Amino acid sequence: MTDAERAAGSEETVEEPPVVRDRRRVDPETGELREPEHADDLADASAEADGAAAGDDEVARARAEAAERLEDLRRLQAEYVNYRRRVERDRELVRENAKAEVLAELLPVLDDIGRARDHGDLTGAFRSVGEAVESVTGKAGLERFGEPGDEFDPTVHEALMHGYADDVDVPTCTQILQPGYRVGERVIRPARVAVSEPTEALPEGGAESADPLPEPAPEAQGEQDTAADTDTRQQES
Numbered sequence: 649m650t651d652a653e654r655a656a657g658s659e660e661t662v663e664e665p666p667v668v669r670d671r672r673r674v675d676p677e678t679g680e681l682r683e684p685e686h687a688d689d690l691a692d693a694s695a696e697a698d699g700a701a702a703g704d705d706e707v708a709r710a711r712a713e714a715a716e717r718l719e720d721l722r723r724l725q726a727e728y729v730n731y732r733r734r735v736e737r738d739r740e741l742v743r744e745n746a747k748a749e750v751l752a753e754l755l756p757v758l759d760d761i762g763r764a765r766d767h768g769d770l771t772g773a774f775r776s777v778g779e780a781v782e783s784v785t786g787k788a789g790l791e792r793f794g795e796p797g798d799e800f801d802p803t804v805h806e807a808l809m810h811g812y813a814d815d816v817d818v819p820t821c822t823q824i825l826q827p828g829y830r831v832g833e834r835v836i837r838p839a840r841v842a843v844s845e846p847t848e849a850l851p852e853g854g855a856e857s858a859d860p861l862p863e864p865a866p867e868a869q870g871e872q873d874t875a876a877d878t879d880t881r882q883q884e885s
Contacts, residue, residue, distance in 0.1 A: 744834070751790045752836050755829060757781060758792075762827065789831045794824045794839030804828060804835055809842035812850055819845045 761778040764770040770778055793804065800807065800819040808825055816822075821841040828839030 744831070747788060748831055748834060748836055751785060751788060751829070751831065754781070754785060754790075755837055758785065758829075759826070790836070791830050792827050793830060794821065794827045794841065796822060796824060798841075800841070800843045804830070804838055805843075806838040806840045807843045808840050811842070811844050812847050813844040814847050816844050816846055819843050 758781065761770065761781065764774070764778065798805075798821045800821055805821060805828070809823070811822075813820075813822065820843065821839070822844045823842035824839060825842060826837075826840040829836045
């Protein structure tokens with residue numbers, strides 16, 4: 649082995665001296681607190697943590713704002729639905745009022761048709777016209793009510809005459825002076841009636857204080873009107 653080889657081998661076997669790290673936090677020479685070796689890394693980690701916290705706050709604010717906007721949208725949608733329902737209800741009410749006004753104007757015509765039928769004058773072409781008018785008004789929802797024997801109901805009956813009778817147990821419509829009409833639950837005209845109450849309801853004084861039930865003057869008046877109409881038609885012909 650040559651000297652060069654031995655020198656090279658000796659260099660390879662030389663061990664590196666040990667490294668001693670002073671981990672004391674206080675410098676023994678100056679007495680000051682030493683900065684940690686990884687201060688920069690800690691600063692970076694702290695900055696990253698602060699950035700993550702700020703990002704979480706922004707996400708939370710964005711979610712809160714989105715929830716608020718969604719609630720506003722739902723409230724607006726509910727208001728719109730209520731508005732549509734209110735408009736539909738008002739439109740239906742206007743339609744029903746207009747129909748009721750038109751049908752109310754036709755009630756005198758229907759009264760004349762009814763009186764003519766009762767007296768046998770509803771014949772010929774007049775009968776066809778009368779039945780057509782009744783059919784059209786019936787299809788429009790107009791309903792006639794009021795029959796003798798009906799229990800008196802002040803919400804749909806108007807009492808024009810009053811008396812007492814032994815054959816009734818409750819206030820009863822004994823005569824229909826003028827029929828009533830309604831559309832659905834809406835009363836266009838109450839039925840004008842003569843009412844009889846049980847004799848047990850007589851006030852003190854007995855039968856002498858009871859109001860007698862007069863004859864149905866409207867029927868007589870209807871006969872006179874019909875006769876006058878007949879005379880007028882004869883004169884015109």
